[in-house]
Amino acid sequence: QVQLVESGGGLVQPGGSLRLSCAASGSIFSINVMGWYRQAPGKQRELVATAFNGGGTHYVESVKGRFTISRDTLKNTVYLQMNSLKPEDTAVYSCHANIVPRSEYYGVDFWGKGTLVTVSS
Numbered sequence: 001q002v003q004l005v006e007s008g009g010g011l012v013q014p015g016g017s018l019r020l021s022c023a024a025s026g027s028i029f030s031i032n033v034m035g036w037y038r039q040a041p042g043k044q045r046e047l048v049a050t051a052f053n054g055g056g057t058h059y060v061e062s063v064k065g066r067f068t069i070s071r072d073t074l075k076n077t078v079y080l081q082m083n084s085l086k087p088e089d090t091a092v093y094s095c096h097a098n099i100v101p102r103s104e105y106y107g108v109d110f111w112g113k114g115t116l117v118t119v120s121s
Helices: none
Strands: 003-007 010-012 018-025 028-039 046-052 057-059 067-072 077-082 091-101 108-111 115-119
Touching: 003 091, 003 108, 018 028, 018 091, 018 115, 028 067, 028 077, 046 067, 046 077, 057 067, 077 091
Parallel strands: 010 115
Antiparallel strands: 003 018, 018 077, 028 046, 028 091, 046 057, 067 077, 091 108, 091 115
């Protein structure tokens, strides 16, 4: 019932920018947290950025000052603005959300299918 749909990935040159979007839809009672993970080729998945309901955010050290996460509560959408992209940012970026379905009383982790970001000249 609940799903996350990502968009915005693609090929960009070093120093360029991309904005990822992730929209949650379905039988949603509330959303506890939304964020972005990434998995680079040959590397483990890591948490990139998190947006909490109270407006707080968290970033992995390697993207601080370059990436910005934001949420549009009316659209149940989270964004990741990525600036000054580096080749090491190349990865599949996956949207994550902990969502309380309307039929439940606890949060459930949902994942998008992922969108590929390639930073290369």
